[in-house]
Amino acid sequence: MAVASLDLREVFLQKLYSIPNGRKVNECIQCGTCSASCPTSHAMDYSPREIIAALRAGMLDRVLRSNTVWLCSSCYSCSVRCPAGIPFTDVMYELKRLGVKHRIGDKGAPNTVMAREFVHLVDRRGRNHEPALIRQYFLHTNPLRALRQFPLALRLWWRGRMPLRGHTIKGAAGLRRMMAAIEENGSK
Amino acid sequence: MSTTVNSNAGASASASTSTRGSDGRVFSYYPGCSQMAMNRAYDVSTRSVAARLGLELVELEDWNCCGATAYVAIREEQAFVLSARNLALAEQAGRPLVTACSGCFVVLNKANKYMAEDPELRSDITRALAAGSMRYRGTVAVRHFLDVVVNDVGEETVRAQVTRPLTGLKVAAYHGCQFSRPFGERADPEFPDTMDRLVNWLGGETVPFALKAKCCGGLMMTTQPDVGRALTGKILKAAKEAGADCVITCCPLCQFNLEGFQRRVGAAVGCDCALPVLYFTQLMGHAFGLDARALALGDSLTPVAELLHREAVHS
Ligand code: SF4
Ligand code: SF4
Numbered sequence: 036m037a038v039a040s041l042d043l044r045e046v047f048l049q050k051l052y053s054i055p056n057g058r059k060v061n062e063c064i065q066c067g068t069c070s071a072s073c074p075t076s077h078a079m080d081y082s083p084r085e086i087i088a089a090l091r092a093g094m095l096d097r098v099l100r101s102n103t104v105w106l107c108s109s110c111y112s113c114s115v116r117c118p119a120g121i122p123f124t125d126v127m128y129e130l131k132r133l134g135v136k137h138r139i140g141d142k143g144a145p146n147t148v149m150a151r152e153f154v155h156l157v158d159r160r161g162r163n164h165e166p167a168l169i170r171q172y173f174l175h176t177n178p179l180r181a182l183r184q185f186p187l188a189l190r191l192w193w194r195g196r197m198p199l200r201g202h203t204i205k206g207a208a209g210l211r212r213m214m215a216a217i218e219e220n221g222s223k
Numbered sequence: 224m225s226t227t228v229n230s231n232a233g234a235s236a237s238a239s240t241s242t243r244g245s246d247g248r249v250f251s252y253y254p255g256c257s258q259m260a261m262n263r264a265y266d267v268s269t270r271s272v273a274a275r276l277g278l279e280l281v282e283l284e285d286w287n288c289c290g291a292t293a294y295v296a297i298r299e300e301q302a303f304v305l306s307a308r309n310l311a312l313a314e315q316a317g318r319p320l321v322t323a324c325s326g327c328f329v330v331l332n333k334a335n336k337y338m339a340e341d342p343e344l345r346s347d348i349t350r351a352l353a354a355g356s357m358r359y360r361g362t363v364a365v366r367h368f369l370d371v372v373v374n375d376v377g378e379e380t381v382r383a384q385v386t387r388p389l390t391g392l393k394v395a396a397y398h399g400c401q402f403s404r405p406f407g408e409r410a411d412p413e414f415p416d417t418m419d420r421l422v423n424w425l426g427g428e429t430v431p432f433a434l435k436a437k438c439c440g441g442l443m444m445t446t447q448p449d450v451g452r453a454l455t456g457k458i459l460k461a462a463k464e465a466g467a468d469c470v471i472t473c474c475p476l477c478q479f480n481l482e483g484f485q486r487r488v489g490a491a492v493g494c495d496c497a498l499p500v501l502y503f504t505q506l507m508g509h510a511f512g513l514d515a516r517a518l519a520l521g522d523s524l525t526p527v528a529e530l531l532h533r534e535a536v537h538s
Contacts, residue, residue, distance in 0.1 A: 055340045074438040078450050107448065109331075110400035110438035111293040115412040126406065131296040145446040153293040157305070161287040163256035172445065187483060194522045196261045205285045206308070209355035213304050216354035221300045221347050 042096045047133055054125050062119040063087045069113035069123050079103045083113050083123055086130070095130075099139040104130040105146035149176045156201075159211050164201025244355040250371070251313045252280035253331070255324035255475070256288050262475035263521035268367055268504035269323045271517040275384050275508075276376050280321065282310055289330040292441065300347055306334030307348045311359040314470060323368035323504065325401035325474035332365040333405065369473045369503060370409045373417045381424045386512035394506070395462035395470045396422060396429045399477040400438040402483025412436070418471060419502050425510040430465035434458050439480045448493070455480045456492030469499040469530055471506050478502060482524045499523075506531075 051057040063084075070082035080101035081089060089098050098104065099191035104127055113123035134140040135147070148192045152171040156163055168187075204210070258266035273280045286309050288294075295302035303415045309331060313320040322328050339361055354357055372381065396418035403410035403417075410417045415436060419429040439458060444451035459481060462470050472478040482500040489496035501523060508518040509531045515521060520528045 036422045052340075053343070055337055074440070074454055075443075075450055078447075084377065106443075106447065108400075108438050108441040108443060110441075111404035111412075112400065114405045115407065122405070128295055128299070132299060135297055146442070149442060149446050150293040150296050153291070154297050157288045157290065157294060161466075162259070163291070165257065165260045169445070190524060191261060194524075196263065196522060198260055202259065204287050206287070206355065209357070210287060210304075210308060213308065213351040213355040214301050216510075217300050217304055217347060217351040220350055222343055 043099075043133070043137070044090060044093050046137075047095060049089070051126065051129050054122065054129070056120060056122050057125065059121045060087065060090070061117055063121060064119060066118060067123075068116050068118060071115070072112040072116050073107075074110060074112065075108060079106050083127075086102030086126070086196075087121075095133075096139060099130065099134040101140075102144075104134060104140070105144055105202065107131075112149060145172075145176050148172060158211070158214065159203075159207075160201055161207045162202050166197050167201055198213045200208065225358065249279040249318055250321040251283045251316045251318040253283050253286055253289075253309060253313075253320055253322040253324075253327060253351065253402065255327040257320055257324065257326075257475040257479075260481060264522035265323055265403050265475055265478065265502050265504065266507050267517070267519040268502055270502070271513055272372075272504050272508045272511065273368075275511050275513070276372065276380060277500065278371065278376065281316070281318065283309065283316065283320065289327045291330060292328055295330075299339065300344070300351075301346055302330075303334050303344065304351050306331050307338065307352055307359050308355070308357065309509060310335060310363050310365075311352055311357045313363045314359055319364040319366055321366045321368050321371055321384065323473070325367065325399055326369045326476060328365065329401045331406065335361070335365050336406065367409075367473070369402065369417055369421075372507075373421050374409055377410060378420075378424050381421065381507075384511045385425055387510050389422070389506070389510055390426050392427040393426050393468045393469035394422050394429050395432045395465060396435060397432070397458060397462070397472055397477060397481070398435050398502075399472065399474045400436055402473055403436065413428055418473065421507065422471070425507060427506075427510075430462070430467045432465055432467070434461045439477045441476055441480075444480045444484060448487075451480065452484065452488045452491035454496070455484065456496060457490040458493045458500055459488060459496040460492055461487065463494070463496070463498055469501060469506075469527070471501055471503045473503050485525070497525070499525045501525075501527045501528045501530075 065084055067084045070076045070084040073083050076082040081098050081103045086098050105129040109124055111124050117123055149172050154169055256267050290302040290305040358479035398415045403412045403415040422429050440454035487497045505518045515528055
């Protein structure tokens, strides 16, 4: 689905405004505190400050197509330091969802695969199961790289830290009903 | 007092949380998924020290995953449903909710606040919960176990339990990025000192550690190893340079990143990064005289038992 850049901005802002303090994004003074505080901005094609500049310039699609948003680790350094009170971590979450929803950006990027597999597991069981998550992750990215992790996996298994069986909550069916209900009636 | 209210984070003080139905010693305990598998040592040691401190942790019946940082990156309101179900269970049990996982703490605490502040979100979530015959009125307080130990239980009770003081042990108190964020209600979001105070009560000392709240890279150790290794490497390197004998953590992901990849991380930052890494609960339990099994020290990937043994011989 092709979404014109400017439409993308509208879609994005509408979503962001529904988050507590989301409207503060308009008060960004481009000081760059977020970029300087961000532990991963050195690896991002667009730094946090540049993301807001790109938003204003109607160039969000470029940001989404770059390596930027999934390099955010949700550490909240930007949010606690922003002098304008912008919840920037939530801005990053919203961008991640925007890209996923409109299929903009690299669908096969490792972080996206990890997040999707995680959602999958939790939807089914109500809990995450780390050994299963890691297995699914490597299956869907680079199975060969899994070999390099084998010695570590063995050390963990030896210590009982890799239980083979996961747990499914008793309320899994109820949780699925809740998810279906919000899928249908959610206002956001 | 290290209590800081950080207005930048956009928190409102109006969140309707209380500790109704509790005398402050009984909590609904939320272990978190990671403590059921790769980081079970955190669960084991948390329960052991809680018992010593007179805190009753009642595991939250049929709790579900909080969604961590990954679920909300794909679906927003569904992620809030995950938190809300846990909060509803805790409300039913009539006790405040405590977790030792910093990741779970941030997610549950933030969802609780956002639902209190945003009526539209709240009514959406209320309807979703109803579809599973549950409801949440917004009365549960979410706490981190570290915060409870230091700020509720307090110095006197902790000191009274110490039978093996950590004399001469130099500790890097790595709080990680989640523990005091984003709202900083009970510790400074930039320089939390909660674990520093605790180590002091245990008879040890903490080294000056500027990176104590810097991010370890989280899941990136797996998904973007070059970035993850650089971040974790900086932290281990700083701890070594500060002269620490070990690093303590209060988050399962920090713990795993810091202990599990030391050789590769060391190669990435060009320094020997070998250093014992343990949970604050394990260190505290050791000072309380608890044995290796009660603290699951055998789960460690770094020579933690050796460090503590040496420590016990010296003191
Ligand atoms: S810190 Fe806040 S005001 Fe400064 S550039 Fe970043 S978002 Fe804008
Ligand atoms: S929350 Fe994300 S964008 Fe903000 S400082 Fe941390 S990694 Fe950077």
